[in-house]
Amino acid sequence: MQTISNQKIKDLPLNRTAVLIKQNDTATLKELYRANFTKVKRYVLKNNGDEQQAKDVYQEAFVAMWRNIKDDKFSAESETAINGYLFQIAKYKWLDHIRSVKYKNTTFINREIEYNEPDTDENEVQNRKIKLIMDSIGQLGERCQLLMKLFYFERKSFKEISELMAMDEASARNAKYRCQEQLKKMTQMIPNGYK
Amino acid sequence: MDTNNKIQNNQEAQELIDAYLLEDLDPKARADFEERMKLFPDFRSLVEEQKAIIRGVEEHTLKNSFEDFHSEIVEEPKKKWQSPSWLALAASVLILISVSTWAIFSSGNSSQKVFAANFKPDPGLPTTMSTSSNYDFYYGMVNYKRKEYSEAISRWEAIYAANPENDTVIYFLGVANLANGNARQAKKYLQSAKEKPESAFYEDAQYYLALALLKENKIEEAKQTLAESTSPASIVLLKEIKSL
Numbered sequence: 001m002q003t004i005s006n007q008k009i010k011d012l013p014l015n016r017t018a019v020l021i022k023q024n025d026t027a028t029l030k031e032l033y034r035a036n037f038t039k040v041k042r043y044v045l046k047n048n049g050d051e052q053q054a055k056d057v058y059q060e061a062f063v064a065m066w067r068n069i070k071d072d073k074f075s076a077e078s079e080t081a082i083n084g085y086l087f088q089i090a091k092y093k094w095l096d097h098i099r100s101v102k103y104k105n106t107t108f109i110n111r112e113i114e115y116n117e118p119d120t121d122e123n124e125v126q127n128r129k130i131k132l133i134m135d136s137i138g139q140l141g142e143r144c145q146l147l148m149k150l151f152y153f154e155r156k157s158f159k160e161i162s163e164l165m166a167m168d169e170a171s172a173r174n175a176k177y178r179c180q181e182q183l184k185k186m187t188q189m190i191p192n193g194y195k
Numbered sequence: 196m197d198t199n200n201k202i203q204n205n206q207e208a209q210e211l212i213d214a215y216l217l218e219d220l221d222p223k224a225r226a227d228f229e230e231r232m233k234l235f236p237d238f239r240s241l242v243e244e245q246k247a248i249i250r251g252v253e254e255h256t257l258k259n260s261f262e263d264f265h266s267e268i269v270e271e272p273k274k275k276w277q278s279p280s281w282l283a284l285a286a287s288v289l290i291l292i293s294v295s296t297w298a299i300f301s302s303g304n305s306s307q308k309v310f311a312a313n314f315k316p317d318p319g320l321p322t323t324m325s326t327s328s329n330y331d332f333y334y335g336m337v338n339y340k341r342k343e344y345s346e347a348i349s350r351w352e353a354i355y356a357a358n359p360e361n362d363t364v365i366y367f368l369g370v371a372n373l374a375n376g377n378a379r380q381a382k383k384y385l386q387s388a389k390e391k392p393e394s395a396f397y398e399d400a401q402y403y404l405a406l407a408l409l410k411e412n413k414i415e416e417a418k419q420t421l422a423e424s425t426s427p428a429s430i431v432l433l434k435e436i437k438s439l
Binding site: 131 | 213243245249250251253254256257258260261263264265267268321337340341
């Protein structure tokens with residue numbers, strides 16, 4: 001695993017950080033998380049929120065930031081620092097929350113940045129599918145969950161996985177295939193996208 | 196790979212799609228792949244489905260990592276170590292400490308030396324997960340085996356909070372803390388592991404508890420801990436301690 005010091009991450013050009021985020025580099029994600037929470041917390045506390053709400057809104061924002069970087073919706077050439085981007089998302093999410101509590105029917109807010117892509121039919125189906133998958137992963141056996149996590153999140157090779165899980169490489173390959181088929185079956189959708 | 200128009204949903208296809216989505220294909224193979232997607236909508240939907248699975252697994256894992264990320268914020272003290280003079284001071288203190296540590300411990304036999312010569316973390320349990328239903332525990336074990344002790348500890352502490360009587364968790368929390376340099380915390384867990392004579396880890400817990408005590412220079416207590424031990428490793432260790 002790559003370890004990046006605090007100073008180093010500050011000096012990274014944005015696109016380098018974006019690449020590391022896309023690869024789910026744990027050290028990078030953790031450092032980004034650590035570096036920005038306090039500022040968001042201060043903002044939420046100043047605006048009638050409590051610590052738990054700050055944490056919730058921050059984690060939502062973090063996922064939104066991660067998604068947008070994965071989908072290249074946040075341009076890496078932009079001058080805006082990624083830290084600023086994350087803060088902005090959290091801030092707008094908090095403002096949305098306040099507004100939705102205060103005025104239940106106010107929906108449109110003129111934002112400087114969009115953090116949620118307006119859903120087209122196609123990506124609405126895809127998003128629903130992703131959600132369904134996330135809801136179903138927990139029903140897989142632990143061995144399957146770990147395999148999928150090592151392979152897709154940590155981007156480990158089958159060789160590394162076989163070492164970590166004390167099995168040979170071919171078995172790791174087969175097991176991953178079977179786990180994935182199982183997950184697919186659990187999340188099979190009828191054509192309109194509803195289960 | 197069969198490149199005719201038959202769309203196969205098998206392991207080979209799944210691995211090829213993985214290679215494409217995880218950007219492991221060379222440019223030529225990539226171009227072929229994209230061509231195939233254009234020609235065969237069924238193949239394309241297979242790719243889309245696999246893409247959703249990858250994203251689902253990733254997002255699920257990310258969200259599950261937040262507690263771990265968050266726990267590091269709370270503990271962090273607010274200090275600025277940026278200025279060069281601080282760094283210089285810190286460096287010189289560090290040098291002073293290491294020189295004096297060396298001076299103290301390189302002379303004669305010492306408890307630290309016995310500790311260093313004898314401490315090897317428990318190799319851990321196999322992570323095949325066939326015997327237990329606890330995913331987090333085994334993921335912690337994967338961390339432990341990779342020597343990511345802090346991560347293993349934070350995973351196991353969460354389990355410990357919910358199951359304070361689980362002897363396996365208690366024992367490994369003890370060993371992981373010791374491996375992580377935190378003898379005091381290790382002692383706490385190993386002492387409670389030692390109170391469970393029926394546990395499979397009982398003998399090993401005594402051995403590591405003695406080492407934790409040794410690390411804290413508590414030679415007498417370490418001797419007492421091993422007094423009734425019968426395992427060969429403990430007997431050898433006791434002998435070495437007695438010669439201190």
